[in-house]
Amino acid sequence: MIEEISIRDLGVIAEATLPLGPGFTAITGETGAGKTMVVTALGLLLGERSDSGVVRLGASQSWVEGRWRVPADGEVSERVRESGGDVDPIGESGDAELVLSRSVSPEGRSRAYAGGRSAPVAVLSELGERLVVVHGQSDQIRLKSATAQREALDRFAGPELQASLARYHDVWRRWKDGVAELEELTGDRDRRVREAEELRAALEEIEAAAPQPGEDVELDERIERLENVETLRVAAAEAREQLSAEESDGPDALSLLDGARRALEHAARHDQELGALAETLQAAQYQVTDAAAQLSSYLAGLDVDGAHDLELLQERKALLASLVRKHGDSLEDVIAKLGAGSARLFELDGDAERIEALTQRVADDAQEAEALAGELSKARSEAAAKLETSVTKELAALAMADARIVVEVSDRGELGASGRDQVAILLQPHPGSEPRPLGRGASGGELSRVMLAIEVVLAGTDPVPTFVFDEVDAGVGGAAAIEIGRRLAQLAERSQVLVVTHLAQVAAFANNHLTVVKDTGGAVTESSVRQLEGAEREAEMARLLSGLADSESGVAHARELLELARG
Numbered sequence: 423m424i425e426e427i428s429i430r431d432l433g434v435i436a437e438a439t440l441p442l443g444p445g446f447t448a449i450t451g452e453t454g455a456g457k458t459m460v461v462t463a464l465g466l467l468l469g470e471r472s473d474s475g476v477v478r479l480g481a482s483q484s485w486v487e488g489r490w491r492v493p494a495d496g497e498v499s500e501r502v503r504e505s506g507g508d509v510d511p512i513g514e515s516g517d518a519e520l521v522l523s524r525s526v527s528p529e530g531r532s533r534a535y536a537g538g539r540s541a542p543v544a545v546l547s548e549l550g551e552r553l554v555v556v557h558g559q560s561d562q563i564r565l566k567s568a569t570a571q572r573e574a575l576d577r578f579a580g581p582e583l584q585a586s587l588a589r590y591h592d593v594w595r596r597w598k599d600g601v602a603e604l605e606e607l608t609g610d611r612d613r614r615v616r617e618a619e620e621l622r623a624a625l626e627e628i629e630a631a632a633p634q635p636g637e638d639v640e641l642d643e644r645i646e647r648l649e650n651v652e653t654l655r656v657a658a659a660e661a662r663e664q665l666s667a668e669e670s671d672g673p674d675a676l677s678l679l680d681g682a683r684r685a686l687e688h689a690a691r692h693d694q695e696l697g698a699l700a701e702t703l704q705a706a707q708y709q710v711t712d713a714a715a716q717l718s719s720y721l722a723g724l725d726v727d728g729a730h731d732l733e734l735l736q737e738r739k740a741l742l743a744s745l746v747r748k749h750g751d752s753l754e755d756v757i758a759k760l761g762a763g764s765a766r767l768f769e770l771d772g773d774a775e776r777i778e779a780l781t782q783r784v785a786d787d788a789q790e791a792e793a794l795a796g797e798l799s800k801a802r803s804e805a806a807a808k809l810e811t812s813v814t815k816e817l818a819a820l821a822m823a824d825a826r827i828v829v830e831v832s833d834r835g836e837l838g839a840s841g842r843d844q845v846a847i848l849l850q851p852h853p854g855s856e857p858r859p860l861g862r863g864a865s866g867g868e869l870s871r872v873m874l875a876i877e878v879v880l881a882g883t884d885p886v887p888t889f890v891f892d893e894v895d896a897g898v899g900g901a902a903a904i905e906i907g908r909r910l911a912q913l914a915e916r917s918q919v920l921v922v923t924h925l926a927q928v929a930a931f932a933n934n935h936l937t938v939v940k941d942t943g944g945a946v947t948e949s950s951v952r953q954l955e956g957a958e959r960e961a962e963m964a965r966l967l968s969g970l971a972d973s974e975s976g977v978a979h980a981r982e983l984l985e986l987a988r989g
Contacts, residue, residue: 431481433459438951446914448929451938456949466524468550474530484526494518507537556890572845577884579805590794597787648732662717798841816875821902824852888918903927926966930983
């Protein structure tokens with residue numbers, strides 16, 4: 423329930439606060455005073471698109487704030503918390519206060535706030551779907567669509583149909599996904615066969631070569647060694663000869679080290695420091711001896727006649743390079759293709775079995791969807807008969823005693839997201855006439871009353887927290903207007919009802935009467951909102967009736983209407 427709406431610099435409204443609360447609130451005012459700005463303000467709070475044209479001339483921004491009373495642990499409060507905001511508990515009632523705000527700049531930029539925190543406008547839209555149903559001229563047009571009429575029937579049918587519809591939609595979605603997958607498999611079969619053949623040939627080529635991780639790097643190193651084997655042999659032989667001469671009588675490193683060590687050892691008896699240096703030279707001898715042995719071993723293992731091995735290594739390198747060119751950017755990619763390609767080949771080779779299994783699953787889902795769609799059709803047909811009776815009864819109370827609503831549920835010939843039913847709400851204006859679609863068979867005033875009758879009936883099975891009607895009484899007057907007011911008051915027994923109206927017959931039934939007051943005294947027209955009671959309300963009612971707020975006959979008529987509404 424909306425407790426209060428505050429507006430600043432929106433259209434002609436400079437600043438206004440609308441005290442709302444439970445029951446039926448009527449909003450009236452002179453033409454051009456800004457009554458529709460109230461609905462515009464509410465639309466902004468419910469996530470509708472912002473328009474820079476709503477910013478009051480000369481203002482830096484428009485600002486709208488709404489205070490709702492909501493269940494503290496309900497879906498709305500939970501969604502607010504998910505978006506980063508919060509609600510304020512109201513005593514021990516189990517309810518909480520939710521604040522929604524929206525600003526609009528002259529450039530058309532807007533910012534939204536939910537529960538005290540900045541939030542995407544989409545969050546306000548989500549909350550609005552749970553909080554308010556708005557009816558204006560555009561919504562009357564919407565009621566003419568087949569989708570809106572089916573949704574209205576489904577709302578009336580109640581939670582059992584909604585549960586069946588959810589089950590059906592799950593099956594229908596699975597069935598459609600299966601059909602799409604099956605079409606892809608069967609329609610693309612030739613391409614997939616070619617892919618399998620090409621992949622099988624590639625895997626056979628890779629498996630035959632059996633590449634190993636890092637093998638290309640190892641090959642490069644071995645080829646580099648064999649291509650430079652003579653250079654390596656000469657360098658190793660010369661180094662070994664310098665360390666330990668085997669083929670010449672000249673001094674080598676070992677003999678020089680040995681001579682130096684002996685000289686130090688001979689003199690070490692005179693100075694211990696020389697003895698330590700002698701030990702260092704001895705350790706160096708050991709190292710040089712070891713290095714010379716390693717060079718000998720290296721020379722013994724060096725394949726001087728490795729031309730045949732070099733040829734084989736180069737052939738292997740060329741083979742690996744060919745694999746990389748065909749199957750990847752690196753040898754690692756080629757090796758990885760073995761695993762991934764095998765899995766893909768298994769998938770492709772299993773197409774026949776998959777198609778067979780998928781065909782059976784699609785057939786089963788289609789059968790289940792047909793059965794569930796049949797249940798939906800039966801439930802809708804039963805609900806349609808009850809909706810016809812209930813709405814027709816309401817129309818009689820709305821001065822359309824000769825009119826009758828016909829709700830047709832027909833087979834559209836194929837399954838859709840909501841079943842196979844097409845729903846049409848038709849209006850028979852008088853006995854003997856042909857029922858016609860609302861878009862062609864109802865005037866604006868008749869459509870207003872049909873819409874109201876449907877909402878009154880739906881409220882009994884699917885209550886909505888708040889209804890907003892923007893001039894739902896357009897094109898209506900006299901006794902019909904009184905009955906509209908009476909039915910709005912009846913709807914307000916279950917939900918909060920806000921009505922923008924120009925008819926005293928409707929406003930008389932409100933328990934809360936607000937008027938938008940226009941002030942043209944300044945350079946720019948300004949409007950504000952006042953709550954009316956007593957004589958002020960009678961004067962506004964008289965103005966609505968006769969155009970004159972101080973007309974004695976108008977005031978008398980206003981009092982009569984108020985007495986009628988209270989009775």
